[in-house]
Amino acid sequence: MSSPEFAPWDDPSAQPLIQFKNVTKRFGSFTAIDDLAVDIYEREFFALLGASGCGKTTMMRMLAGFETPTSGQIMLAGQEIGAVPPNLRSVNMMFQSYALFPHLSVWDNIAFGLRRERMAKDLIKARVEEMLRLTRLEKFSGRKPHQISGGQRQRVALARSLAKAPKLLLLDEPLGALDKKLRQETQFELMDIQEKTGTTFVIVTHDQEEAMTVASRVAVMDEGQIIQIATPDKIYEAPNSVYVADFIGDVNIITGTARPNGAQQYDIHWSEGHAPLCAQSVSTFSDGQSCHLAIRPEEVLISAEKPENADNTMQGKVLDIAYLGNISTYHVELPNGTVVKAQIANTRRISRRAFTWEDPVWLSWAASAGVLLAK
Amino acid sequence: MIRMSWFNTVSLTLGFAFLYIPMLILILFSFNESKLVTVWAGFSTKWYKELFQNEAFLSAAWVTLKVAVLSSTFATVLGTMAALVLVRAGRFWGRTLFSGMIYAPLVMPEVITGLSLLLLFIGIGLDRGVLTIVLAHTTFAMCYVSVVVSSRLVSFDRSLEEAALDLGCTPLDAFRLVTLPIIAPAVISGWLLAFTLSLDDLVIASFTSGPAATTLPIKIFSAVRLGVSPEINALSTLMIAIVAVGVISASLVTKRQVLRRQRDVQAAQ
Numbered sequence: 001m002s003s004p005e006f007a008p009w010d011d012p013s014a015q016p017l018i019q020f021k022n023v024t025k026r027f028g029s030f031t032a033i034d035d036l037a038v039d040i041y042e043r044e045f046f047a048l049l050g051a052s053g054c055g056k057t058t059m060m061r062m063l064a065g066f067e068t069p070t071s072g073q074i075m076l077a078g079q080e081i082g083a084v085p086p087n088l089r090s091v092n093m094m095f096q097s098y099a100l101f102p103h104l105s106v107w108d109n110i111a112f113g114l115r116r117e118r119m120a121k122d123l124i125k126a127r128v129e130e131m132l133r134l135t136r137l138e139k140f141s142g143r144k145p146h147q148i149s150g151g152q153r154q155r156v157a158l159a160r161s162l163a164k165a166p167k168l169l170l171l172d173e174p175l176g177a178l179d180k181k182l183r184q185e186t187q188f189e190l191m192d193i194q195e196k197t198g199t200t201f202v203i204v205t206h207d208q209e210e211a212m213t214v215a216s217r218v219a220v221m222d223e224g225q226i227i228q229i230a231t232p233d234k235i236y237e238a239p240n241s242v243y244v245a246d247f248i249g250d251v252n253i254i255t256g257t258a259r260p261n262g263a264q265q266y267d268i269h270w271s272e273g274h275a276p277l278c279a280q281s282v283s284t285f286s287d288g289q290s291c292h293l294a295i296r297p298e299e300v301l302i303s304a305e306k307p308e309n310a311d312n313t314m315q316g317k318v319l320d321i322a323y324l325g326n327i328s329t330y331h332v333e334l335p336n337g338t339v340v341k342a343q344i345a346n347t348r349r350i351s352r353r354a355f356t357w358e359d360p361v362w363l364s365w366a367a368s369a370g371v372l373l374a375k
Numbered sequence: 376m377i378r379m380s381w382f383n384t385v386s387l388t389l390g391f392a393f394l395y396i397p398m399l400i401l402i403l404f405s406f407n408e409s410k411l412v413t414v415w416a417g418f419s420t421k422w423y424k425e426l427f428q429n430e431a432f433l434s435a436a437w438v439t440l441k442v443a444v445l446s447s448t449f450a451t452v453l454g455t456m457a458a459l460v461l462v463r464a465g466r467f468w469g470r471t472l473f474s475g476m477i478y479a480p481l482v483m484p485e486v487i488t489g490l491s492l493l494l495l496f497i498g499i500g501l502d503r504g505v506l507t508i509v510l511a512h513t514t515f516a517m518c519y520v521s522v523v524v525s526s527r528l529v530s531f532d533r534s535l536e537e538a539a540l541d542l543g544c545t546p547l548d549a550f551r552l553v554t555l556p557i558i559a560p561a562v563i564s565g566w567l568l569a570f571t572l573s574l575d576d577l578v579i580a581s582f583t584s585g586p587a588a589t590t591l592p593i594k595i596f597s598a599v600r601l602g603v604s605p606e607i608n609a610l611s612t613l614m615i616a617i618v619a620v621g622v623i624s625a626s627l628v629t630k631r632q633v634l635r636r637q638r639d640v641q642a643a644q
Contacts, residue, residue: 066537086540099538103556112552113542147639164542 006216007231008041015078017042017200018063018168023072025058025224032058034224035072045194045201047215049208049247055224056204060170063202064093077167087116092166096173098157100145106156107132107141113164131159134193151182158190162197171203175210187213208248212236220244236296241375245294250329252300252340254293258285258372266372268293271336278311281372292373297343299369302330303362304354310364316340318359330355332363398615405608412603422609432610435594439574442505442590446512447569453513454520454569455562461521462528480518488515489582496583503585511583512576516569523568527561567625571618 008014016039025033032055040046048056061067062074065086074082081089092113100109110131114124132138135155140148145156154174161169174190175183191214194201205211211218212232219229220243228240239245242253254277256270266285267276270293279293306313319339320331323346330342340363355361379387405423409416426432461474480488492511493503501507535557539549555562577592584593591614595607 064537064541066540086537087543087545091541093538093541095534095538097532097534099532099534101535101538101553101557112539116543116548144639146636147642160538160542 006043008044009039009217014041016040016075017044017077018202019073019075020059021073021075023062023069023074025055025062025067026070031224033062033069036224036226038219038226038229040200040202042200043198045191045203045214045216047211047218048202048204048221049211049218050206050221051247052206054221056221057172058224059221060093060172060202060204063168064091064170065089090164090167091170092161092164092168093170093172094157094161094174096176098145098153098177100153100156100160102145104144105141106137106143106145106148109145109156110160110163112160117164127163131163134162134196135159150177151186154178154186155189158193162193162199165197166199168200168202171201173205174203175205175207183210184213190214212248220247238371239294239373242292242294242373245371245373250297250341250343252295252297254295254338256291256293258289258291259287260285265367266291268372271338274314274334274336278367279370279372280368283372283374285372285374289374292375293370294373295365295370297329297341298327299365300340300342301364302332302342302344302355303364304359306362307364311367313362313364314340315360315362318355318357318361321355321357330361332361401608402612402615405605405612407605407608410605412605412608422605423613426606426609426613429606432591432594432606435589435591438505438508438588439591442508442512442580442588443570443573446509446516446573447566449509449513450516450520450569451562451566454517454565455524457517457521458525458528462525477518477521480515481522485515485576485578489579492579493582502587503583504587507583507585508580508588508590511579512569512573515579516572519568519572520562520565523565524558524561527558531558567621 008016018038018040020036020038023033023036024031034055036055036059048059050056058067062069062082065081065084069082072082073080076089076091081091101112104112107128110128111124114127119127128141129138132141135158137152137155137159140152140156145153148156154177158174171190175186178186187210190201194214203211203214212235215232217229218232218235220227220235222243228235228244230238235244235248239248245251246253254268254270256268256277259267259269259276261267261278264280264282266279266281268279268291269276277293285291301307301310306315314334316332316334318330319333322329322331325346327343327345330344332340332342334340342363404412404415406418406420407415408419408421457477461470461477464470489511492507492514496503496507531554535553536549539553540546544552575592576590577596580590581593581596584590591610595610598604598607
């Protein structure tokens with residue numbers, strides 16, 4: 001391997017495991033998936049992220065075989081699978097509701113898929129026990145699904161879908177039913193299991209934190225189209241549109257017109273009576289083109305005195321303070337009514353806090369802090 | 376215990392009296408020594424002994440049982456299939472018409488159902504007997520089965536079937552291994568309902584039965600026209616006993632299952 005980092009999507013010679021080739025899916029007059037093309041590589045942990053109704057579930061159901069594309073092709077390991085029924089695909093799915101068979105024990109649930117393959121009894125036994133070990137469920141093998149807790153059910157569902165060693169595992173909102181603490185633990189378990197088994201995972205979620213935590217790449221979807229596919233850090237630091245910037249994490253969006261000012265430097269005229277903002281951008285904007293400057297709240301500094309040497313400064317007063325324990329978010333109102341969010345890590349006790357409501361403060365950020373977006 | 380107000384006590388007593396006094400009288404007089412139904416002459420079980428020597432009653436009972444088992448089984452198969460189509464097939468052409476037609480026999484007067492079946496059997500030259508009663512009972516009981524089963528199917532989580540397909544089942548295997556075991560309680564209660572309906576049907580059976588086969592309700596009805604005998608009281612008491620045992624044991628089993636499930640769920644948390 002040329003690079004130790006796992007990034008087959010940057011390798012032009014890599015063969016994708018799954019290819020969507022101009023796939024469209026319509027339900028009556030509603031277009032759920034609109035001319036979608038995407039490559040997913042082996043051993044990837046690929047996240048489909050989007051608000052409900054964006055088409056992510058339809059995409060997953062087409063991979064599982066429960067829906068067939070209206071047009072276009074879906075390839076799995078070089079073969080067209082668009083019309084292959086679900087029981088003949090080497091793809092397994094973990095359902096959002098877990099869909100555990102209530103009349104069967106944990107053991108029989110996990111063995112269900114293996115029995116359909118008419119595998120020898122001792123092989124089934126060995127495989128089921130391996131799965132029980134992997135998901136730490138040995139003690140519960142004799143129980144029925146209603147006799148175990150939600151977290152354990154989630155692990156049974158995972159074990160059952162992994163038992164047949166599929167080429168591709170689909171996870172439909174796998175952690176949606178768990179409480180926050182259990183969800184975070186389970187995210188790391190999922191990543192661990194994905195690494196151990198080397199299976200390609202495609203996860204559908206509306207929880208951006210979950211997608212960012214587990215995935216090697218994230219696809220942000222909206223209205224049946226993929227808006228951006230990138231690694232979690234790229235999605236966060238270099239979103240390609242206001243939609244993505246706004247969907248992933250917290251962001252300040254300032255809309256204005258761009259005026260080139262040197263190499264990759266732009267002045268953003270955004271409000272009468274305010275000095276233009278200065279921003280760097282790799283993508284080019286023409287003179288007078290409208291643009292959106294996206295700045296993460298943690299990039300905005302807040303201070304009592306006007307900072308020296310800052311690229312952008314503006315004055316305002318504190319409108320609101322959201323205390324989140326480790327960080328605080330300050331909502332600062334500018335004279336023209338715009339509210340800008342600034343985030344500060346709470347390294348000092350709250351009684352020592354420098355600012356309070358109605359305090360006049362200065363905001364500042366570097367020219368390289370924001371991302372300049374055309375749409 | 377909470378003491379009931381006098382109003383509640385009176386309504387409860389009146390309600391139950393209204394429901395059960397006729398049956399209690401029937402049971403009481405089945406143990407009457409006298410042949411006269413209205414005169415009490417001491418306790419005796421002799422009518423039960425006579426009942427078990429009455430060939431005509433015994434053969435009618437046997438026919439009734441055969442008809443009930445066969446027709447409720449056929450009705451369960453057909454009714455479940457109809458329920459599956461109506462709940463699952465989505466909006467196919469003529470779906471509303473079909474679902475209306477499935478449920479229409481529920482409100483159709485039995486006399487009309489019976490008469491139309493009689494005309495059909497005469498028309499195709501089918502001799503009336505056990506077969507015709509079975510066919511007739513299957514026809515009207517399958518509607519009830521399909522109502523019971525489809526109400527269970529509506530709340531059935533489709534992803535269970537999808538999971539079965541996903542794990543390598545053919546659609547038929549998915550039904551056999553996952554759907555059927557899960558909806559089994561509804562299918563069984565559909566069968567029981569069909570069985571009971573067939574057991575006590577008089578109208579349709581009297582249209583479709585022939586001299587070769589008489590069911591118990593027809594036998595009782597025609598016997599009563601010649602005068603109520605204590606033998607019939609005894610027979611009716613036995614039927615009440617069988618039904619009561621069935622209902623009570625079924626509810627006990629259900630209650631135990633519910634309790635065990637609650638305990639399990641609590642233990643799992």
